[in-house]
Amino acid sequence: MSMKAVVISSPQAGPVCGDFSEPVPGQGEQVFELVGAGLHQIVRSIASGSHYGSGDVYPFVPGVDAVARGVDGGLVYTGFITEPWGTMAERMSARVGIRVPDGADPLAVAAGMNPGMSSWLPLTARADRGPLGTVLIFGATGASGRIAVQSALSLGADRVVAVGRNAAVLEELAGPSVVTVRLGEEDTATRLAAALDPAPSLVLDYLWGPVAELAFGALARRGLDEDSADITYTQIGGLAGPTAAVPASLLRSRRIRIVGSGAGSASTADLLKQLPGLLARIADGRIQVAYKSFSLADAAAAWAHRGPERAVLVP
Numbered sequence: 001m002s003m004k005a006v007v008i009s010s011p012q013a014g015p016v017c018g019d020f021s022e023p024v025p026g027q028g029e030q031v032f033e034l035v036g037a038g039l040h041q042i043v044r045s046i047a048s049g050s051h052y053g054s055g056d057v058y059p060f061v062p063g064v065d066a067v068a069r070g071v072d073g074g075l076v077y078t079g080f081i082t083e084p085w086g087t088m089a090e091r092m093s094a095r096v097g098i099r100v101p102d103g104a105d106p107l108a109v110a111a112g113m114n115p116g117m118s119s120w121l122p123l124t125a126r127a128d129r130g131p132l133g134t135v136l137i138f139g140a141t142g143a144s145g146r147i148a149v150q151s152a153l154s155l156g157a158d159r160v161v162a163v164g165r166n167a168a169v170l171e172e173l174a175g176p177s178v179v180t181v182r183l184g185e186e187d188t189a190t191r192l193a194a195a196l197d198p199a200p201s202l203v204l205d206y207l208w209g210p211v212a213e214l215a216f217g218a219l220a221r222r223g224l225d226e227d228s229a230d231i232t233y234t235q236i237g238g239l240a241g242p243t244a245a246v247p248a249s250l251l252r253s254r255r256i257r258i259v260g261s262g263a264g265s266a267s268t269a270d271l272l273k274q275l276p277g278l279l280a281r282i283a284d285g286r287i288q289v290a291y292k293s294f295s296l297a298d299a300a301a302a303w304a305h306r307g308p309e310r311a312v313l314v315p
Contacts, residue, residue: 001021001022002019002020002021002022003019003020003021003022003089003090003091004017004018004019004020004089004090004296004297004315005017005018005019005020005061005086005088005089005090005296006061006062006063006086006088006089006296006299006313007020007059007060007061008047008058008059008060008061008062009058009059010058010059011047011048011049011058014300014303015047015062015299015300015302015303016299016300017296017297017298017299020059020061020085020089022091023081023085023089023091023092023093024093025093026082026093026095028095029093029094029095030070030071030093030094030095030097031071031091031092031093032066032068032069032070032076032078032091032092032093032094032097033068033069033090033091033315034066034068034087034088034089034090034091034092034313034314034315035066035067035068035069035075035106035107035110035314035315036066036067036106036107036109036110036111036293036312036313036314037063037065037066037067037086037087037088037110037312037313038065038066038110038111038112038113038114038115038291038310038311038312038313039088039294039302039303039305039310039311039312039313040064040065040114040115040310041115041144041237042064042114043062043063043064043088044303046062046064047062052264055083057083057084058084059084060083060084060085060086061084061085061086061087061088061089062086062087062088063081063086063087063088063089063092063313064079064081064086064087064114065077065078065079065087065110065113065114066078066079066087066088066092066110067100067106067107067109067110068087068092068094068097070097074099074100075099075100075104075106076097076098076099076100077097077098077100077109077110077113077275077279078092078094078096078097078098079094079096080094080095080096080268081093081094088296088299088313089296090296090315096272098272098275098276098279100279100283101279101280101283101284103283104282104283104284105283107291107293107312107314108282108288108289108291109279109282109283109289110291110312111289111290111291111309111310111312112147112278112282112287112289112291112310113275113278113279113282115143115144115147115310116144116147116148116151116278116282116287116289117271117274117275117278118144118148118206118236118237118261118262119137119144119147119148119151119152119204119236119261120151120274120275120277120278121261121266121270121271121274122202122204122232122234122236122259122261123135123148123151123152123155123202123204124155124274124277126201126202126232127155127156130201131156131158131201132152132155132156132157132158132201132202133157133158133159133198133200133201134157134158134159134160134161134196134198134199134200134201135152135157135159135160135161135200135201135202135203135204136160136161136163136196136200136202136203136204136215137149137152137160137161137162137163137203137204137206138163138164138203138204138205138206138207138211138212138215139163139164139205139206139207139211139237139239140160140162140163140164140169140170140173140180141162141164141165141166141169141170141173142164142206142239143289143290143308143310144206144236144237145162145164145204145206146169146173147287147289148204148206149162149173149178150281150286150287150288151278151281151287152202152204153177153178154281154286154287157177158177159177159178159179160177160178160179161178161179161180161181161192161195161196161200162174162178162179162180162181163180163181163182163183163192163211164180164182164183165182165183165184167182169308170182179195181195183211183214188214189214189217189218192214192215192218193217193218196218196219198229199219199228199229199231200229200231201229201230201231201232202231202232202234203215203219203231203232203233203234204234204236204261205233205234205235205236205237206236206237206239207237207238207239207240207241208235208237208238208239208240208241208242208243208244209238209239209240209241209242209243209244210240210241210244211240211241212235212240212244213244213245215233216244216246216247216250217247219231219250219254219256220247220249220250220253220254221253221254222253223253227253227254227255229254229255229256230255231254231255231256231257232256232257232259233256233257233258233259234259234260234261235258235259235260235261236260236261236262246258289310290308290309290310291309291310291311291312292305292307292309292310292311292312293311293312293313293314294311294312294313294314295313295314295315296313296314296315299313
């Protein structure tokens with residue numbers, strides 16, 4: 001037996017909607033019916049073979065998470081699908097299922113959970129240690145960054161410094177608790193340094209590369225007195241470049257730790273513990289997620305989509 005699914009036949013091949021074998025439930029798993037699966041950056045990277053989590057199993061069905069309908073008719077957010085199956089198919093077999101609240105927009109949940117968890121986990125971990133204070137976000141005008149701004153404010157951040165290139169989105173983000181800095185302007189470094197007083201408790205960096213080096217310069221301090229800040233610099237994405245040079249003096253002069261947030265950096269138990277809080281905020285509208293839906297048959301158009309909305313594949 002077979003089902004309709006998006007199929008990737010090789011790292012060089014584009015997505016094609018075709019027939020794929022039905023999922024085989026493992027122990028403790030059940031079959032879910034697709035409602036919506038987000039086309040996230042990690043999905044594109046795995047499909048192209050460029051992500052560190054890419055396997056060598058072809059053909060396969062892409063997709064790492066979805067909102068789906070269980071055997072009882074209820075909607076759940078699910079993932080952790082065993083290769084060669086993924087979530088961009090009529091059906092999927094999974095063990096994990098977090099109930100989607102009644103009245104929630106299931107496609108907003110499908111669009112927002114994966115990009116949202118990249119910031120949600122470091123934000124909640126830092127909030128558990130004390131007040132968030134100021135949160136600095138590089139790449140704030142992308143889908144993940146826009147969610148990160150909302151998440152930080154919802155978790156009690158006093159102030160967010162949102163850094164990005166898209167002037168229109170920065171204007172939308174600006175507010176009483178959000179200071180914006182546009183990359184690429186002549187005074188970017190000066191404005192960024194001024195915005196980081198007081199110093200951030202947490203940095204969320206979706207860009208890395210030379211932008212991170214700009215950040216390191218803005219975070220620099222002089223003097224031999226004890227640093228009053230306690231900064232966690234979280235590397236999440238590499239859209240501006242795969243490497244960045246970290247000044248030795250920054251590590252010695254500041255109370256700063258550089259860590260990563262991504263698939264493999266957190267335990268499944270931690271993910272399952274924290275995800276309901278993010279889901280609840282998307283479900284009740286505290287976190288707004290823009291999306292555009294595409295049918296499985298229109299997978300190629302979804303892959304080509306580059307608008308501000310997150311593409312979501314639906315049956």
